[in-house]
Amino acid sequence: MKVTAAVARSAEDDFSIEEIILDEPRADEVLVRVEAVGLCHTDLVFKATGTIPHPHVLGHEGAGVVEKVGDAVTKVKPGDRVAITFRSCGQCPRCASHDPAYCHSMPLLNYAGMRPDGTKALHKGDEDIGSNFFGQSSFATHCLAYETNLVKLTDDMPFELAAPLGCGVQTGAGGVVRSLACEKGSSILILGGGAVGLSAVMGAAVQGCDPIIVLEPHEERRNLALDLGATHALDPAEATDLAEAVRAIAPMGVDYAFDTTGIPDLLNATMMALAPKGTFGIVGIAPPGTPLPGDLMSAVTFGHTVKGIIEGDSDPDDFIPELISLYNQGRLPVDRLVKTYPLEEINRAVADQHAGKCVKVVLTMDRP
Numbered sequence: 181m182k183v184t185a186a187v188a189r190s191a192e193d194d195f196s197i198e199e200i201i202l203d204e205p206r207a208d209e210v211l212v213r214v215e216a217v218g219l220c221h222t223d224l225v226f227k228a229t230g231t232i233p234h235p236h237v238l239g240h241e242g243a244g245v246v247e248k249v250g251d252a253v254t255k256v257k258p259g260d261r262v263a264i265t266f267r268s269c270g271q272c273p274r275c276a277s278h279d280p281a282y283c284h285s286m287p288l289l290n291y292a293g294m295r296p297d298g299t300k301a302l303h304k305g306d307e308d309i310g311s312n313f314f315g316q317s318s319f320a321t322h323c324l325a326y327e328t329n330l331v332k333l334t335d336d337m338p339f340e341l342a343a344p345l346g347c348g349v350q351t352g353a354g355g356v357v358r359s360l361a362c363e364k365g366s367s368i369l370i371l372g373g374g375a376v377g378l379s380a381v382m383g384a385a386v387q388g389c390d391p392i393i394v395l396e397p398h399e400e401r402r403n404l405a406l407d408l409g410a411t412h413a414l415d416p417a418e419a420t421d422l423a424e425a426v427r428a429i430a431p432m433g434v435d436y437a438f439d440t441t442g443i444p445d446l447l448n449a450t451m452m453a454l455a456p457k458g459t460f461g462i463v464g465i466a467p468p469g470t471p472l473p474g475d476l477m478s479a480v481t482f483g484h485t486v487k488g489i490i491e492g493d494s495d496p497d498d499f500i501p502e503l504i505s506l507y508n509q510g511r512l513p514v515d516r517l518v519k520t521y522p523l524e525e526i527n528r529a530v531a532d533q534h535a536g537k538c539v540k541v542v543l544t545m546d547r548p
């Protein structure tokens with residue numbers, strides 16, 4: 181079928197809005213009419229690095245309505261409202277233990293830019309276009325998804341708020357609620373006040389952490405963090421010695437730290453701000469080859485743990501409904517983060533996000 185998509189044709193050029201062809205769903209595939217899709221930093225990393233050869237269609241926080249299902253699909257049916265998250269195999273040992281973010285087939289199913297059999301689902305004339313990003317490629321008016329990356333939504337959950345739950349919010353809130361599982365009254369330092377960092381702030385508030393310290397350069401985002409439950413917001417321009425600034429608030433250091441920035445110097449500085457037995461959870465993407473932060477001798481001396489985290493250790497079938505329930509209780513106000521743009525204005529949205537004019541971009545489809 182014909183779809184309108186934001187195609188990444190090179191690392192440097194803007195996304196181009198094009199009419200391209202999407203395959204009909206195979207037996208295990210689900211055709212979703214995309215209504216909203218979040219823009220996540222990971223999309224821009226893949227566009228910039230060309231890890232998946234250009235041209236390709238990115239987008240991995242889709243939400244919409246099921247239009248058609250393949251013969252083998254039983255989980256959803258046409259008309260169902262769904263959020264689309266990362267894809268997992270459903271069969272490997274990690275999937276079997278409800279840990280699908282560490283699925284043994286994660287790279288093949290999410291980052292290959294094609295189906296596992298090597299075919300691409302998107303075409304323009306004779307040209308094949310990279311597809312299947314996170315089992316969706318949802319920067320488009322329709323996409324193909326799979327049973328393991330679809331979560332049904334209730335009628336009252338707006339698509340533009342459901343979309344970011346599929347990656348950014350799940351990563352930030354899940355990182356604190358599930359991966360670190362911070363105890364009530366524990367102290368936490370959160371590096372970065374973007375969509376993932378602010379989701380971590382909301383997660384820390386849900387857990388009852390105190391203090392909740394955020395490090396973020398943009399003043400508006402620091403203020404938003406304070407509104408969302410942070411007790412202290414540090415400006416890196418002033419908190420040049422991070423450990424000292426943190427210890428002025430939490431004298432023994434923090435029980436938990438959570439990084440969304442991937443900035444190597446900041447990762448190292450954070451190790452000095454950890455309390456004895458402190459744990460540092462990391463979701464930020466550091467440059468390839470970056471060593472683990474800190475110093476082994478002090479990690480041993482103080483019993484520190486450094487923990488890599490994917491997708492907040494989420495099992496989406498359980499955790500996305502939990503996030504929606506928190507939203508409905510007013511404890512996870514994702515609406516405070518979201519700003520919508522039509523898909524056609526994706527390049528303006530990228531520029532605005534880069535300039536710090538908005539926290540979480542969600543692209544919506546304008547249909548006649």
Ligand SMILES: [Zn+2]
Binds near residue numbers: 268274276283284
């Ligand atoms: Zn698996």
Ligand SMILES: [Zn+2]
Binds near residue numbers: 222347
């Ligand atoms: Zn993402």
